[in-house]
Amino acid sequence: MTDSPRLPEGYEITTDPARIDAERVHRWLSTDAYWALGRSREKQDRAIEGSLNFGVHDTLSGEQVAYARVITDRATFAWLCDVYVDPSVRGKGVGTALVAAVREELRPCGVKRIMLATHDAHEVYARLGFRPLERPDQWMALTEG
Numbered sequence: 001m002t003d004s005p006r007l008p009e010g011y012e013i014t015t016d017p018a019r020i021d022a023e024r025v026h027r028w029l030s031t032d033a034y035w036a037l038g039r040s041r042e043k044q045d046r047a048i049e050g051s052l053n054f055g056v057h058d059t060l061s062g063e064q065v066a067y068a069r070v071i072t073d074r075a076t077f078a079w080l081c082d083v084y085v086d087p088s089v090r091g092k093g094v095g096t097a098l099v100a101a102v103r104e105e106l107r108p109c110g111v112k113r114i115m116l117a118t119h120d121a122h123e124v125y126a127r128l129g130f131r132p133l134e135r136p137d138q139w140m141a142l143t144e145g
Helices: 022-032 041-049 094-109 122-126
Strands: 011-014 052-058 064-072 077-085 113-115
Touching: 011 094, 022 041, 022 064, 022 077, 052 094, 064 094, 077 094, 094 113, 094 122
Parallel strands: 077 113
Antiparallel strands: 011 052, 052 064, 064 077
């Protein structure tokens, strides 16, 4: 496992649900994230309510600049999803530090497996220790709709 990347100066990460800008997160995901295009605000709000949420905020303006959520039992398993970094701060290491913070938040819980799916960010996640499934033929999914 690699060392935890540092968040660039001027940003902070929080898991405080009161600091998540649900309207902004919905706009980002429903209009600009290939996996969530068209997702309703109601569905996004339910997802936020049922998840461990991470927000990255600009410390001067207080504006949220990135988001990730985790579905977990905080014991054995976690699913990392909806990782989004505002285009204005991409390339600064915000996303990498955000995912590292997720990993570090779950480590004391003893979670041994954090899963995710990505279409285009394999290298980012690989730098943080994620790797393809060793036996993908053992995994299945029930998808509806």
